[in-house]
Amino acid sequence: MPKTILTRMGDGERVHMSLSEIRDELQKGTENAVDMARIPALPDDDIEHLLDIIAEPGRVVSVPHGHELIVTDDGMAECFSGTEADGGSGVSISRQASVLSYERGLAADTGSIGHTDYSFKPVKAVLDVELQAYHQISLLTTAPLFYGSQPNMGQYFQPDGPFPNPVDLMPAGKIKEAQAAQEEAAAQLCDDMVYIGKEFNAMGCEGFNFDTAGSSGDAEFYATLEAARQLKEHAPHMALIIGMASEFVLGMHGEIAFDGQQLAGLFPHDQVKLAESVGADIFGPAINVDTSKSFPWNLAKALTMITETVKRADIPVHPNVGMGVCGIPMLLQVPIDCVSRVSKALTLIGKADGL
């Protein structure tokens, strides 16, 4: 074993640490999760296991035979035809060619497509285009195909949308007005998501992904839960994923509740129970990355929260493992040494059902 291990910071910068330094970072990372989410720390055995994974000499690491899991995605099946904003390769091929390459050439367990803007509001305006694209591709794919989009409630506020912007109202002391604007926007967003979801179901959609839910806070998470509940009642055979935007629900409204549960401040182990209750089939927790902390610190923190979420979940849990979440460093071209270590750790220690 070398005296120092090459690892990285949360922004991807290479650093060398000794084993004892990494162990110390892992302890501090899990303690941060305990402090924030009030959940148990990773046991010592898991810390040592995680240390082994981080210290493995190979640049890319993997799980042993028999421990593989399911990989879902958030539009990355289209990555060949996407551009830098989506982490895409900018190759001038169709969405269909990209998805089929992803399925057959890269051995993905599932695929997905989504609108370039990846938000429900713009999808509504071009719904027929999206339905046709999905329909054509789904005739050719064998693996499950999802349609993904973000609730992205921020697009419903002025100047992009019709409702007063709470970010303008709150500094002016207009708290009630800011809350009312969010409630109105959430109602409109919910209506749009249910409308789009019903159209997708009628076309034959296999899976529908509410991705990055709660990015505009608790009112957006409320709209997502309500839309999921209505869609599951209407379309029981269209699988639903609810994937989160961050580790706890931001209290932009602060008082909004769903089925009596206040949403602001909820961590993944509680978020998953709400997702289950409305009929989500898969839940995707997202644990924030602190770019000023090390990769071991961030991964230990994420694992602590994921482990508790999986323990409490009665549905499959697929942690979000894109750039800047669940230990993956925050940079566009993510180093594969970190990516593969996140894959292995979340599978073997976190007991995730998918990624």
Add this chain to the structure above:
Amino acid sequence: MPITHIVAAGMGGIRTAGDLVAWMQMARRMKLADAKAYVADKLGVDVVDLVDEDVMHPLRKEMGIGTATPMAGGPEGILAKSRVADLLGIEINSVKRFKSRFEK
């Protein structure tokens, strides 16, 4: 990045039985171990065989449920999914809607 996740920890999609296990998570909300056991039982193989290309490729070909190396006229896409739905005893929305068009 997704490619690294697929190689490091994924089940292998239609190269092996990853799509089948994914269907069970989607259709029955099965946790990973339960979904693998269910699919292995339906295929008549051991759980460890689900990610073995040497077992799964010929088996998928024999069962007509699609492979990563399709042949012209062979089962792929919606036809393969129709057989997957029958094999696993689940309803796949795209298959159901496709079949319903023949009834009109």
